[in-house]
Amino acid sequence: MSKRILVAAVSLALMATNTIAGGHCAADKTLTAGKFTIATGNPAYYPWVLDDAPESGQGFEAAVAYAVAKEMGFAEQDVVWVRSSFDEAIQPGVKNFDVNMQQYSITAERDQVVDFSLPYYTAPMAVLVGASATDTKPTIAALKSLKWGAVGSTTAVQKIASIIQPTNDPLLYGDNADVNAAISANQIDGAMFDLPTALFLSAVMIEGSKVIGQFPAASSDNADQFGMLMEEGNPLKACVDEALTSMINSGSLASIEAKWLQDTTGVPLIK
């Protein structure tokens, strides 16, 4: 069976290469001709990428990446994965990737320095609390009195300040792992993440923690939308957007989201 798949893949690849050579939108616009280089985090987390192995296509972002690549006419083996940090991605200058997918929220300020594709996901923000605060009611009033934490480089910082306006100053951290440690050490009660991350952390990383509520994604004008990040002025943007638009129209993006992020139901809205 695997042999047959291999044969199919190879012939598909040949076809794909032909399509590009035949004048597809992305031809000559990628970093390496005929290859589509995608950056992800180091490490990349569930449920965005399973087992830190984007090559498998398992996980929401990995699946979207391969679907977009296919839409743009790249074969699976023409997709090249690299790793990058947030800082690398927004530094001025030449990039080592065509697109970068690691839950980048699209903001006006960032958009001045780099380019974003159309959003491939609109993430609701959710509240994760440690074992000592699982009884907290999902209301703004109840959330005010919590001791808050967040990753300092995310939009969660602004959300906590503007929507929750907590009585204590929040503590900020460098990455999710440090927020976890602070929740585990009971130094903070709650932290704000996008819903998929919050669910993953609650289920896998922090014993006794719970996702107690989510903010409605659509109703809030500053809901987090994730876009693929590109170098400012990258001509590839048009091709990526074209691919995403067609995936949105065909419903394939929604079905990928349903497949990999279906767990997102079952968390109450915060009032």
Place this chain on the structure above:
Amino acid sequence: MHKIELHGVVKRFGQNTVCDGIDLTVEKDQMVCLIGASGAGKSTLLRCINLLEPIEDGEIYLDGEDISIPGLNPQRVRAKIGMVFQNFNLFPHMTAFENTMLAPKRVQGLSKSQLKSEIEELFERFELADRMHNYPDQLSGGQQQRVAIVRALAMKPEVMLFDEITSALDPQLVGDVLDVLLKLKSQGMTMVLATHEMQFARQAADKVCFLKDGKIIEEGSSEEIFGTPKRPETKAFLARALK
């Protein structure tokens, strides 16, 4: 009873025997001068008497009491035996007055007000009154050495040890310091000096000991040692030293 009595004192540094069975008696109010070439063991002998160096063998008696018993607390003994060093060793972060006051204050538990007049009088006596509140680096070598002597005297010692106290001084300052020693002698103080000042030893010493290779090889009154030395080593040394 002798003031100080040494019996067969041996001091080694590793393989090197610096004092090699020294016997010495010092009577009350006597001035004893130790002479000999550098490295003969004069300084080490003084440090042993002050218990700054533990001795390997022999005994040291102060007023008939064995002070060289291993494990004996040396503080009480040192409070009775003052010592002055070649390089003055004043404490640079304290004024002359503070240098002098430190030990009486700490060891005898006296307060500054109790000590003040007494110390002022000492500075007066040694013509240092105007230098009392200077720091050591504001004093000449001779003044520093006299302050060091005053500092030792403030503890009211029964015995004073002087370790080549003029060797680091400019020649014109030596006289001032030696005058202090004569003054002390006239007031009745038991003193042991390690010195290279042969003229001074000849004039002032009650007893002179010539050391060579860690042994006292000849001792006697200053007339005997300087006038009629018996040992050829003593003669050779004095011939060179008095040239």
Place this chain on the structure above:
Amino acid sequence: MPIPEAAGMTRRERYEQKQRLKSLLIAAASTVCVIMALVILVPMTPGWEKVQKSFFDGTVLAKTFPKLLDAFTVNVMIFTWSAPAIAILGLLIALARDAKSPALFPLRIFGAAFTDVFRGVPVILTVYLIGFGIPGLGLPRPWNSPFIWGSLALVLTYSAYVAEIFRAGIDSVHPSQRSAALSLGLSERQVMRDVILPQAVRNVVPSQMNMLIALQKDVSLLSFIGPVEIFRQAGVFKSLFANFTPYVGAAIIFLIVTIPATRYADYLMARQMRERR
């Protein structure tokens, strides 16, 4: 510089004045050349505009600077309570390592192990380990605060270095000082307290100043475990504006504090060198 009448000068003075004038001119000319080169050439590089926008954006700086200053008070706070604790602990460790009595042998071993461990481990690891680890054992609030345990991590690490400097200071006091003090009848403890330590501490003031400057910067490492000090605040702004100018702002604030401190330490060091000569 007043220039005296040439007629009143000796041949040598005239020569030296000429030499001084010459080196002054050369120094001025070369400085001007370097600055001109920087001012003219750097903006001519192809990436300059992007770099300027990312690192030196005036509007971003104006918007963020007051809040950065606010956050800097957190640094000052942590520094203010850590520095005296470091001085005291560092001195105690140094004394423990110099302890001579056999009863204090465990103390000596402890002192040696302490300095070995905390000088050998990266500060950030100590901050993480103590800042998250000890509160993780289940301390109640507010005793699990990252401010407390993060500061302790800094105190432990810096005490190890400061102790070594104190020890070097103690060793730098000539043994004859000890002899002189002992000969007066002082006890070992009195000798250490009244004679050795005051000189030792004075000898190492410039080195310890440098430790203070280093500590001042390392306070920012506490941002890793939660406290929003200037470095973290700058990071938040960096993410918000997708611009590195807030870091430059933070650097400016750091420099305003550290440059005078560094100059002062250098001055003390130079003065000490002169005194030793």
